[in-house]
Amino acid sequence: MIQLKATRDAFGETLVELGRKNRKIVVLSGDLEDSTRAEYFKKEFPERFFNLGIAEQDILGTAVGLSLDGLIPFACSFAVFLTNRAYDILRISICYNRRNVKIIGSHAGITVGPDGATAQCLEDFAVTRVLPNIIVISPVDAIETRKATEAMADICGPVYMRLGREPFPIITKDSDLFTVGKANTMREGKDLTIIATGLMVSESLKAADVLSEEGIEARVINIHTIKPIDQESIIEAAKETGAIVTAEEHQINGGLGSAVAEVLVKNTPAPLEMVAVNDTFGESGDPEGLLKKYHLKDVDIVDAGRKVVKRK
Amino acid sequence: MNKKEIDIDSLKEKARQFRREILETVAEAGSGHPGGSLSCVEILISLYYCKMRHKPDNPSWPIRDRFIMSKGHASPALYVTLANCGYFPKEELKSFRKLGSRLQGHVHTGVPGVELSTGSLGQGLSVANGIALGAKIRKVNFNIYCLLGDGEIQEGQVWEAAMTAGHHKLDNLCAILDCNKVQENGPVAEIKNEEPIADKWRDFGWHVMRVDGHNFQQLISALDEFDTVKGKPTFIIADTVKGKGVSFMEGKAKWHGKAPNKEELALALAELEEGGKL
Numbered sequence: 001m002i003q004l005k006a007t008r009d010a011f012g013e014t015l016v017e018l019g020r021k022n023r024k025i026v027v028l029s030g031d032l033e034d035s036t037r038a039e040y041f042k043k044e045f046p047e048r049f050f051n052l053g054i055a056e057q058d059i060l061g062t063a064v065g066l067s068l069d070g071l072i073p074f075a076c077s078f079a080v081f082l083t084n085r086a087y088d089i090l091r092i093s094i095c096y097n098r099r100n101v102k103i104i105g106s107h108a109g110i111t112v113g114p115d116g117a118t119a120q121c122l123e124d125f126a127v128t129r130v131l132p133n134i135i136v137i138s139p140v141d142a143i144e145t146r147k148a149t150e151a152m153a154d155i156c157g158p159v160y161m162r163l164g165r166e167p168f169p170i171i172t173k174d175s176d177l178f179t180v181g182k183a184n185t186m187r188e189g190k191d192l193t194i195i196a197t198g199l200m201v202s203e204s205l206k207a208a209d210v211l212s213e214e215g216i217e218a219r220v221i222n223i224h225t226i227k228p229i230d231q232e233s234i235i236e237a238a239k240e241t242g243a244i245v246t247a248e249e250h251q252i253n254g255g256l257g258s259a260v261a262e263v264l265v266k267n268t269p270a271p272l273e274m275v276a277v278n279d280t281f282g283e284s285g286d287p288e289g290l291l292k293k294y295h296l297k298d299v300d301i302v303d304a305g306r307k308v309v310k311r312k
Numbered sequence: 313m314n315k316k317e318i319d320i321d322s323l324k325e326k327a328r329q330f331r332r333e334i335l336e337t338v339a340e341a342g343s344g345h346p347g348g349s350l351s352c353v354e355i356l357i358s359l360y361y362c363k364m365r366h367k368p369d370n371p372s373w374p375i376r377d378r379f380i381m382s383k384g385h386a387s388p389a390l391y392v393t394l395a396n397c398g399y400f401p402k403e404e405l406k407s408f409r410k411l412g413s414r415l416q417g418h419v420h421t422g423v424p425g426v427e428l429s430t431g432s433l434g435q436g437l438s439v440a441n442g443i444a445l446g447a448k449i450r451k452v453n454f455n456i457y458c459l460l461g462d463g464e465i466q467e468g469q470v471w472e473a474a475m476t477a478g479h480h481k482l483d484n485l486c487a488i489l490d491c492n493k494v495q496e497n498g499p500v501a502e503i504k505n506e507e508p509i510a511d512k513w514r515d516f517g518w519h520v521m522r523v524d525g526h527n528f529q530q531l532i533s534a535l536d537e538f539d540t541v542k543g544k545p546t547f548i549i550a551d552t553v554k555g556k557g558v559s560f561m562e563g564k565a566k567w568h569g570k571a572p573n574k575e576e577l578a579l580a581l582a583e584l585e586e587g588g589k590l
Contacts (some may be wrong), residue, residue: 026449048449050480058438058472065442068378068427069450073442089469092432093439097421 002202004167008106010142011163012037014149015074019045022153026066028052028059030077036106036163038076056086063101064093072100072153079105079162080121083128094158095131102152106163109249110277110294111199111287113165120282124162126254129227134158135180136227138197141170144224147178155180162198164249166287169202172222183230189219192309193237193244194301197223197256200247200275203291207301216309218245226256234263238270243308245273247301252276271311273304318362323528326361327353330396331557332584333405334388339577341409344417347567348461349389351492351525351552356393358531359457368398371424375454378443380428382436383461383490384418385569391415391423399425434467436460437487441473444482444545455538458487463495466504471516477545478517486538486546487518490525492554496568509549518547525550557584 019025019041026048033039033051042049052059056077063073075082082105083090094101108121128136137152137159139145145163152159176184186201187208196204201222208218219241221233238244244264246257257274264270277294291297330353338344360366364377381390388408395402400414400423407413414422418431427443430436440458447454464470477485489509493500500506510520519541523530531550538546554568555561558580572580 026446050445052476053472053479055469055472055476057435057469058441058476061435061438061469061473062442062445062476064428065439065444066446066449068439068443069374069446069452071446071449088432089435089438092429093435097429 003170005142005170006165006167007139007142007145007163008037008165010145011104011149012040014146016040016044018150018153019048022072024070024072025153026071026073028063028073028075030054030056030059030081032077035078036076036104038074056081057089060086060089060101060103061093064097064099067099067101072102074102074104076104076106078119078121079108079124080119083121083124083160087127090128091131095133098133098157100156101158103158103160104163105160107165108162109164109199110282110290110296111164111166111249113287113290114284116284117281122249122251122277122282123254124160125226125248125250125256126258128160129259134160134227135225136160137180137225138162139224140198140201140222141168141172143170143172143174144178148224151178151180164199168199171202171205178224181225181228181230183221183223183225183233185219186222187218187220189217190241191216191218191243192305193219193221193241194247194305195221195223195234195237195244195256195260196247197226199249200296203296203298204247204301206298207305210298210302211305216305218305223256226259229259229263231263231267234260235267238264238268242312243271245275245301245304245308247275249296250276252278271308273308275300275304318532320528323357323361326357328557328584330357330389330392332581333392335558335572335577335580337388337392337405337408338571340406341571343409343571344388345385345569346388346572347494347554347561347564348383348490348492349386350556350558350561351554352386352389352459352490353556354526354528354531355459355488355490355550356389358528358535360393360397362532363535364457365454368425371399375452377455377457378427378440380436380440380456380458381419381430382458383433383464384430386461387415387417387419390419390426394423394425397425399423433461433464434469437470437473438476440485440487441477441482444477444485445480447484454484456485458485460487460489462489462491462493462500462506465489465506474513474516474518481543482545483542486535486548488548488550490552491549492552494554494563494565494568496565498565513547517544519544520547520549522549522551525552526556559583
């Protein structure tokens with residue numbers, strides 16, 4: 001039985017632990033600390049926690065000011081507000097100035113569900129990964145989120161991390177190696193490679209089982225770092241398996257699929273199919289129903305796998 | 313920098329010199345923003361020569377007072393001020409806006425003495441708040457000054473930041489408004505009226521003063537008053553003239569972002585040599 005846990009829960013717990021170890025860590029919230037789980041930190045370190053109200057631009061700017069004298073601010077809110085609404089502050093105050101600010105965007109992806117399109121952040125990879133100086137992380141499960149949160153506190157520079165609202169299947173182990181910028185192979189295969197991130201990795205593993213029954217052996221790669229993208233793993237996958245499927249809970253344009261496509265066409269062109277939200281906004285609904293309707297399920301990855309293998 | 317006896321006449325002479333250097337810098341670059349640079353000269357001199365504790369030979373001195381130039385297009389004014397203070401060689405002003413120069417078109421941290429790269433308006437006050445909040449968390453005593461433009465405060469982020477500073481009672485923060493009344497395409501009052509500015513900031517929890525932004529006595533006494541204010545951030549509205557000191561530039565929107573040509577520069581410098589206008 002696969003255990004489930006939300007990445008935001010793991011983030012909140014880890015942030016408190018980091019706060020105990022490192023007094024330089026301060027946390028800013030856009031009145032969503034109950035949702036982002038930054039409230040765990042607030043409870044233990046009220047003097048290092050600030051709810052700046054519903055003002056994401058100001059939150060990112062204030063974080064920059066805090067970082068200027070060596071504090072390590074974690075700015076926490078919904079992904080959609082921090083990356084989309086406050087974009088120019090992310091671009092200029094944070095990235096252009098190379099500030100040591102950690103941007104934590106929770107409730108990303110279509111699985112935020114009933115809140116509907118306005119809350120469903122499907123653009124964060126695209127808009128963050130074009131910015132110089134930033135690292136973009138999308139953990140696959142709670143265990144990886146813990147490692148990513150610890151890692152980003154030790155990195156000097158801007159880091160954006162995407163978190164989900166829903167419990168994600170736990171598919172990694174404490175002992176698994178986590179290195180920023182280095183993808184992890186979850187399953188070996190010779191006929192194609194599925195490169196997935198976040199929740200879509202577990203869907204990809206299910207898809208690989210189905211494909212295997214059909215005699216198609218799929219490698220599955222968990223690419224937890226969207227930027228810098230692990231070019232080496234992508235090139236190796238293209239050379240060794242000859243076909244690629246990407247899977248992400250994100251718009252089809254500009255996200256992981258595009259990042260992988262860029263690496264492929266520049267290095268070792270291979271047929272590519274992208275499983276992602278197909279250039280449309282989401283809507284209200286239950287997470288599972290939305291994943292099905294917007295073709296983000298294991299069956300969709302299976303279809304893409306069959307298709308891409310034929311193109312080899 | 314030690315606090316010196318303030319000699320107003322020498323400050324006025326410095327202002328005339330800075331204005332000449334600002335115009336020469338922009339003219340040499342062939343582009344830039346003279347209007348909003350000329351309007352904030354006395355503000356910068358008051359800060360850098362009369363109020364701020366800073367060490368040009370040690371720009372990262374931990375307890376220095378911080379200055380954030382939120383109106384990043386007024387880079388010529390800040391660069392001229394920093395060069396004259398000794399942060400970098402004045403000769404370098406000639407490289408302003410040129411390929412490979414540290415002196416980027418908008419205020420940039422590559423320049424010694426600059427705390428924050430700016431240029432996209434409305435972002436500086438939030439950062440100043442963060443520095444002020446950080447100083448309080450770390451229990452370190454220094455002041456944070458932030459210069460805003462009156463066109464700039466049309467940006468919504470400024471008001472988010474205004475609310476934050478008021479709520480958190482950031483009394484180590486002094487924001488100064490270079491209220492020169494003119495933005496790129498005309499008078500601020502016609503494009504989007506901001507008055508009553510003082511009431512707005514007071515309502516957001518700030519201690520507000522309004523002074524003649526070209527009068528050193530008034531500026532310095534307002535900055536002195538800031539030192540005594542407890543429990544509130546301070547907002548100084550400095551009424552200024554865009555393009556101050558050059559008759560054909562004063563109050564003219566077209567000099568917001570345009571360099572003078574050779575003839576115009578000569579005329580402007582001649583006016584500033586006379587010196588009587590200030």
